[in-house]
Amino acid sequence: xxxVPQVPVLHLGSSPTKLTVTPxxxxxxxxxxxxxxxxxxxxxALRRVTFxxxxxxxxxxxxxxxxxxxxLLRIAGQLVRPSAGKISFPGSSxxxxxxxxxxxxxxxxxxxxxxxxxxxxxxxARLQKVESPVARxxxxxxxxxxxxxxxxxxxxxxxxxxQRIAIARALIHRPSVLLLDEPxxxxxxxxxxxxxxxxxxxxxxxxxxxxxxxxxxxxxxLATRAVRLDAGNVIADTKTGASLHDILTFxxx
Amino acid sequence: MTKRIILGAVAILLVIxxxxxxxxxxxxxxxxxxxxxxxxxxxxxxxAGEMTFFVCFLANLLYVWKRQPKYxxxxxxxxxxxxxxxxxxxxxxPIWAHPVWGIWWTWDAxxxxxxxxxxxxxxxxxxxxxxxxxxxxALLSALFGIFAFLDVPLVFxxxxxWRTQHPQPVIMGGSGSGLDPTMSKVFFFSVLxxxxxxxxxxxxxxxxxxxNSEVDFLAREVEAQ
Amino acid sequence: MSLFSNTAVLLSKELRTEFRSRELLTTTVVxxxxxxxxxxxxxxxxxxxxxxxxxxxxxLAILFAASLMLxxxxxxxxxxxxxxxxxxxxxxxxxxxxxxxxANTLFLLLTELIMLPFFAIFYNVPVLPEFHWLILVLFLGxxxxxxxxxxxxxxxxxxxxxxxxxxxxxxxxxxxxxxVSATVTVSLFDREPIVKGKGIAFLAVFDVVFLTALWxxxxxxxxx
Numbered sequence: 063x064x065x066v067p068q069v070p071v072l073h074l075g076s077s078p079t080k081l082t083v084t085p086x087x088x089x090x091x092x093x094x095x096x097x098x099x100x101x102x103x104x105x106x107a108l109r110r111v112t113f114x115x116x117x118x119x120x121x122x123x124x125x126x127x128x129x130x131x132x133x134l135l136r137i138a139g140q141l142v143r144p145s146a147g148k149i150s151f152p153g154s155s156x157x158x159x160x161x162x163x164x165x166x167x168x169x170x171x172x173x174x175x176x177x178x179x180x181x182x183x184x185x186x187a188r189l190q191k192v193e194s195p196v197a198r199x200x201x202x203x204x205x206x207x208x209x210x211x212x213x214x215x216x217x218x219x220x221x222x223x224x225q226r227i228a229i230a231r232a233l234i235h236r237p238s239v240l241l242l243d244e245p246x247x248x249x250x251x252x253x254x255x256x257x258x259x260x261x262x263x264x265x266x267x268x269x270x271x272x273x274x275x276x277x278x279x280x281x282x283x284l285a286t287r288a289v290r291l292d293a294g295n296v297i298a299d300t301k302t303g304a305s306l307h308d309i310l311t312f313x314x315x
Numbered sequence: 316m317t318k319r320i321i322l323g324a325v326a327i328l329l330v331i332x333x334x335x336x337x338x339x340x341x342x343x344x345x346x347x348x349x350x351x352x353x354x355x356x357x358x359x360x361x362x363a364g365e366m367t368f369f370v371c372f373l374a375n376l377l378y379v380w381k382r383q384p385k386y387x388x389x390x391x392x393x394x395x396x397x398x399x400x401x402x403x404x405x406x407x408x409p410i411w412a413h414p415v416w417g418i419w420w421t422w423d424a425x426x427x428x429x430x431x432x433x434x435x436x437x438x439x440x441x442x443x444x445x446x447x448x449x450x451x452x453a454l455l456s457a458l459f460g461i462f463a464f465l466d467v468p469l470v471f472x473x474x475x476x477w478r479t480q481h482p483q484p485v486i487m488g489g490s491g492s493g494l495d496p497t498m499s500k501v502f503f504f505s506v507l508x509x510x511x512x513x514x515x516x517x518x519x520x521x522x523x524x525x526x527n528s529e530v531d532f533l534a535r536e537v538e539a540q
Numbered sequence: 541m542s543l544f545s546n547t548a549v550l551l552s553k554e555l556r557t558e559f560r561s562r563e564l565l566t567t568t569v570v571x572x573x574x575x576x577x578x579x580x581x582x583x584x585x586x587x588x589x590x591x592x593x594x595x596x597x598x599x600l601a602i603l604f605a606a607s608l609m610l611x612x613x614x615x616x617x618x619x620x621x622x623x624x625x626x627x628x629x630x631x632x633x634x635x636x637x638x639x640x641x642x643a644n645t646l647f648l649l650l651t652e653l654i655m656l657p658f659f660a661i662f663y664n665v666p667v668l669p670e671f672h673w674l675i676l677v678l679f680l681g682x683x684x685x686x687x688x689x690x691x692x693x694x695x696x697x698x699x700x701x702x703x704x705x706x707x708x709x710x711x712x713x714x715x716x717x718x719x720v721s722a723t724v725t726v727s728l729f730d731r732e733p734i735v736k737g738k739g740i741a742f743l744a745v746f747d748v749v750f751l752t753a754l755w756x757x758x759x760x761x762x763x764x
Contacts, residue, residue, distance in 0.1 A: 103449040104532035141624050142764045163628060172625035176557050188549045189629040191542065231625060379760055434712035441708065445699040455695050458757055459709065462691065465753055466713050469746055473716035476738065480723050 090117035090268055091154040091238035093138055093164070097147035100133050100294075107133045108144070109294040113301070115272055117153045117238075120265045120284050123274040124309050125291035131274035132169070134291070135241050138272065139166035154238060164239035165232035169247070171224045172231060175217040179208050179227050182216060183234060190235040202230040206260075222253040229260070240264060242273035246281055254280055278310045319518060326515040329508035333359075333501075341501040350414045357407040359505035361429070363513040364400030367393045368436070368464065370517070375460040378453055384528060387453035390460060391443065392520035394436055396513050401433045424478040428471045435463040435470075449531065543632045550626070550639030558647065568609045568651045573658060575601040580662055587664050594663040595725035598655075599718050603685065606648055607707040610689040613640055614697035623762065633759040637690055641754075644686040645679075652678050670733045673740075674725070680743035681721040687750040688713050694761040716746055 093115045100108040108130045115121045123131045136142040138149055140163065154162050166172075173182040183202055187195035203209045206226040211219070216227060225245065232240060242261075246254050258280045265271050265284065275282050282288075288309040290298040298304040298312065337355040371393040378386035408426055409419045420426070439460055446452035558564055579597045583589075617623035626636055660667045667674060689710055696706040724739040 101450075104535035136764070139628065141627065166624070166628060168621055168624065170619075170621035172621050174553070174557070174622055175620060176560060177553070181553075181556070185549060185553055186625065186629050189546055189626075191545075379757065431712055431715045438709050438712060442695070442699060442705065445701055445705060447700075451698060454760060454763065455698060458760055459692070459695055461757060462688070462713065462750070462753060465749055466716070469716045469749065473720050473742060473746075476742065477719045477723055480736075 089153060089155045089238055091162075091270055092117040092119075092152045093239055093270060093272060094150045094152055095134070095138070095147070096150070098134070098137060098144045098149070099146035100130075100137065100142070101145045106294050108137075111147070111291075111294070111296055113289055113296060113299060114152070115270060115287060117270055118265070118268060119287045120261070120271045121273070121287040121289065122282055122285040122306075122310070123272065123289055123291060124276070124312070125274075128293075129291040130294040131291055132243055135166070135243050135272070135274060136168075138239075139164055139241050141166070151239065163235070163237065164241050165235070165237035167228050167232045167240070167242040167245055169243055171216070171228040173216055173227055176215060178213050178215055179203060179219075179230075180212040182227065183230055186231050186234050192235055198234065202234060206230045207256075221248045222250065222256075225249060225253060225257070229257075233264075237269070239270045239272065242271070244274055244276065246275065246279060257281060258284060275310070278307070282306075282310055319515075319522070322511070322515045322518060326508075326512040329511050333505040333508035336501045336504055341498050342495060350411055353407050353411045355502055355505040356509075357404060357411060358502065359509040360400045360407070361404045362506050363509040364397050364404060366510060367397035367400060367513050367517065368432070368467070371397060371460055372464040375457040375464070378457040379461070382450075382454075384449075384453065385525075387449075387457065388521050388524040388528065389517075390453075390457060391440075391524055392517045394439055394460065395520055396516045398433065398436045398440065399516070400509075400513060401429060401436070404429055405433060422478075424471075424475040427478075428474045431470045431474070432467060435466065439463060449528065543635050543638075546630045546632065546635035547638045547642070550630075550635060551642055554639055554643035555646070558643070564609055564612065565647060565651060568605050568647070569654050571608065572601045572605045572651060572655050575604060576655070576659060576662060585663070590663040590665055591729055592726060594659070594665045595729060596718075596722040597663075598659055599681070599722045599725065602648070602652060602682070603711060603714060603718055604707075605651065606644075606682075606685045606689055607710050609647065609651075610644060610686075610693045610710070611696075611703060611706055613644065613690055613693040615693075615702070618697060624764075627762060633762050634755050636762065637694075637754055637758045641683075641686045641690040644690055645683045648682040648686060649679060652682065665729050667729065670728045670735065673735050674728055677721055677724050677728070677740060677743070680740065680747060681717050684717045684743060684746045684750065685714060687747060687754060688717075691750070691754050691758070691761065717743065720746075 095111050095113055098108050098111040099106065111130075111134060123134065125131050133142065137144050140149075151162065151164070174185075177185070180199060180203065183199035184195055187199050192198050200209070200212075203212050206229060208223060208226055208230070211223065216224065219227065225248075229242075229245075232242075245257060249257060261271055261273075261281065262284055271284075273281070285306060288298075288300045288304075288306050289296055290304070290309045290312055298309050300306055300309060333355070337352045341352065341355070343349070343351075371390050374386045374390035374393060377383075378390060405426070408429075412421065413419050439456060442459055443452055443456045446455055576597065579601070583593065583597075585593055614623070617626070623636075627633060630636060656667055659665065689706075692709045692713070693706060696702045696709060699705055720739045720742050724736045724743075727734045727736050
């Protein structure tokens with residue numbers, strides 16, 4: 063009889079001895095874009111983008127390739143400076159320290175192939191002055207189901223495992239806002255299910271999620287809010303009446 | 316537009332006047348003869364070159380601080396004009412040296428340092444051709460320009476020290492060292508002329524760069540449609 | 541202070557990565573060896589000439605090797621976009637540079653120390669007298685090369701033809717280091733060795749100037 067593989071699920075708050083994300087530790091934080099412009103030479107990647115995502119929402123950014131989703135997320139992640147306008151995080155505890163920064167999951171894993179999973183998480187935990195970095199790194203590895211492979215170089219990881227270490231790195235400092243750029247790319251159905259479950263758990267623990275996606279999927283079904291970009295402009299928003307389905311499948315044949 | 320024309324006319328007139336002064340007004344130098352008159356041109360261009368590199372440095376600093384394209388345009392314009400000045404210095408040097416001392420090149424302190432300066436600013440311009448995106452190009456070349464300018468005094472000091480360790484005849488004598496009063500006047504007039512010429516060239520190059528940049532902007536907008 | 545603790549954490553990462561594979565160190569050592577041997581084929585120096593020209597050739601070889609060794613410095617942060625995760629994680633972007641330049645200085649010094657016996661043998665140069673001064677010169681020179689090289693490597697990583705660009709940007713900039721280090725080293729290998737304090741002081745000044753420039757402008761080098 064075929065053995066059904068266990069899908070590792072990100073359990074938050076389910077372990078009786080240790081809670082890695084407790085709602086009280088996360089001050090509910092939103093994300094606000096005010097008149098964001100981004101110009102590259104003559105090209106406007108983003109044009110007067112203004113909208114706000116409320117604390118606790120799970121928001122999807124939808125749009126064709128080149129519509130500006132990645133740029134907007136990188137601006138929100140404070141990796142790119144906008145040409146005009148500003149971002150803010152309403153509700154965040156007002157210290158501007160590292161912990162107030164959103165977590166960011168990009169197209170690449172953003173971890174070192176030549177280091178082990180454990181070494182990578184320890185590196186980022188120590189840099190961000192996380193309390194008890196060793197314990198925190200171990201916890202996260204367990205949470206994402208990579209504990210057994212903690213001593214392996216990330217170079218040896220499969221695509222699904224790479225996604226998991228990428229997410230673990232983004233969560234290491236317990237961010238109140240998590241940004242993900244097309245997180246489902248390259249994942250097989252099991253991986254997508256894992257991702258959907260994990261994001262659901264994070265969101266119910268109070269983490270605001272903003273992710274860019276293509277089309278409808280198991281992950282987009284988590285969305286409580288969606289915004290559509292086209293050529294750098296916001297053209298639809300569920301807040302102003304558009305339907306989630308329309309935003310996700312706009313113009314798709 | 317008219318201001319530019321006036322500047323250009325003044326520059327050309329000054330240069331012609333300075334050339335006349337160098338050939339006909341300045342007295343003949345005792346030992347070196349006619350060829351020495353190239354000194355007015357050579358040294359004056361060197362001073363103008365140094366000034367334009369300082370302008371480039373200021374433009375680079377201003378760009379990093381303010382991020383306005385006009386500082387990038389000024390930076391590249393002054394770097395190119397500076398490079399042209401330095402090239403003239405490096406060419407007139409040997410032209411002067413050969414009839415007088417019988418050699419084309421000598422690794423004397425000033426000439427060597429000037430050559431390194433030339434290499435640095437060639438690298439600056441080369442760097443610019445290798446970055447396509449205009450804002451990246453402006454920022455990265457401004458930063459390199461800053462490092463290069465900070466290096467310039469270090470280059471001059473180190474090479475001068477190096478040459479004192481290996482005693483050699485000082486060939487390209489001090490500019491303005493022990494000049495007879497008429498010669499001094501001609502020299503400073505040449506300096507003025509070269510500075511005005513350099514300023515004119517920078518302005519023209521700046522205008523060209525501005526137009527280039529605007530065309531590029533429009534081209535990118537069209538491409539994006 | 542968090543700059544120093546971040547730098548320490550990043551430095552340990554740089555060292556760990558390199559000592560795991562040792563690819564940078566081995567290729568750099570072999571490269572300098574090859575260059576020095578080729579120089580001696582090309583010039584065939586007599587013993588007296590070796591003493592005079594050897595140090596210049598040594599420093600030249602170090603410069604060439606460094607301009608190759610410094611290429612991966614920021615390039616390797618591009619493959620998985622780890623530069624972004626570092627920028628997000630550190631409070632002061634200067635710690636990224638500080639860690640890299642300290643690591644690069646250590647790698648260069650290590651390479652030079654490994655090379656020294658070979659250099660002494662092939663060029664018949666006495667390196668032992670005034671050894672502590674020699675180490676100081678090697679250190680100050682390598683530090684200068686690293687500081688400038690790390691900064692320029694961040695620039696060239698963002699341009700085309702980066703393999704050719706880095707040496708092109710770096711070598712003219714490092715002329716002062718080449719000239720002064722070679723001169724000081726020559727007099728250390730002399731029959732009656734002299735310590736040229738002025739030269740050593742100059743190297744220290746060079747290092748301070750560029751460290752300060754990197755501290756002031758580093759964050760702009762990392763901007764996206």
